[in-house]
Amino acid sequence: MRTRLGDLELPNPILTASGCGGTGRELAQFTDLSRLGAFVTTSVMAQPRAGRPTPRMVETPAGLLTAMGLPGPGIDTFLERDLPWLTEQGVRTIVSLAGNTVEEFGELARRLRGVPGVAAIEVNVACPNVEDRGRMFAWHPRASAAVVRAVRANSRVPVIAKLAPDVTDIVTIALACVDAGADALTLINTMVGMAIDTDTLRPALAGVSGGLSGPAVRPVAVRCVYQVHAALPTTPIIGVGGVATGLDALEFVLAGASAVAVGTTLFHDPSAGTRILRELEDALAARRLTLADAVGLAHKPAGYVPPQVRPEEPVPGETKENLP
Template structure:
């Protein structure tokens, strides 16, 4: 019998469309104490940079209406430790790995991409050009079509696996960026990263986050994500991993209708650490209820 949850992301076959959003799942070890990661369509790991990064001062998170701000600042142990310890462990869990990569310069991204794309179990890279919480690199690469395209070309030239470019919503026209990275050879897109926001402690007259601003995630951003995926799906031919506030099986199908071929669950992992297996278990029943035989029929099937 055909698996009703199977999807294709370009050349990549996934047994289901559910994966964690980068930064919300570490390198998988913590959640593996709660469930078998093999159940997931893939695991997207926390952003990896050439050298270890401490990240921003704390407080790094603040709750906001229906969501949260974070300004972690890409804290990670660096390429060497990730390749020596984190990825080999994850590969043993028998789950496809997508590595989110970040850097301050094009050369940084290229060096990380060249190495991590050749690690066992890695099926794709997610090019992070949309982190709003670092001084250099991050979102700076994702707000101009030319810069985004140049970086995409450079990473594509060295990567041995497909490259998904994770787009920032903090732009005037996300379609323009999507088209630029498509023309530069990207194999797919991830959208959206967090929306830049500010939370204030009234009594202290200070921002809650030490970094002043942070990235907004959670259910609060879901309509923005759906709108952007819809716009981009209509304008480019690349497969899309959709994310932004997904908290239920229903949300997953809405993202797929808007044009996502797979989805990433982020902040909801903090609310319910078992949410991804729960969604995967609920999807077949929901599809049956909707009279849908295969989840991939829904991709881009929004009627407007």
């Protein structure tokens, strides 16, 4: 079940999705974070942020709309309080970074350089670029690449670019990020959506629109992983979007993901990560596959048999000598 994201080797492919595990302390009440492949932090910014006004979460059929506004204590408090706690627990920590300018992303990466406990950096390019009328970096190949390049220049750990699905061609943006130095990709971030309260007759979220997550987005996320893996078969991908079971995780792996992040499910099942890990391992064993065999297997022609297919378990009492 071991997997790699660039130079980072993980004991298993199950991660938390950014923003869904709090600081780690909240989730640790229900599960052992060190048993997961890695914990991905809530996006860390340069300064403390209160986030958007409430209401900023609303349930939708098979999904959740959120407009949090990236609340958090800022990089100073993260380095002084949150990261040391995660390191003490033996957690492999992938730090998500968010910024308003390319220079801010680069400075945040510089602040993390050489800090113990940082296993990798996930670059949240789904942030508004204040130098481009507030349009998200993730919407443009050059803007996304500029952010990745700034983080790469200031980092000694693997850099993972997290891409948004609300684009015309996600493959072009993925290629730009890899060319700029991304060691891996996370697919996908939330999709922009909205809901209207039919009692108040107004938008359900104070910020009008928000990010849609949960099972409703999984088919879109799987499609994005499949397309990007087809174009970049050697680039590790973290698949994320509506993962609630081991079979959901297997679907992402078959599409081309080397790791899978669990997000919205944690809000109602905070120990889901370890459960999904067990379910994925059982699903692979039932199909006589190793994790490495399964990554991208859906791209192979019909009838293809992986070279490292697991042998069937011998029947008790049988030996090589008495087998037909």
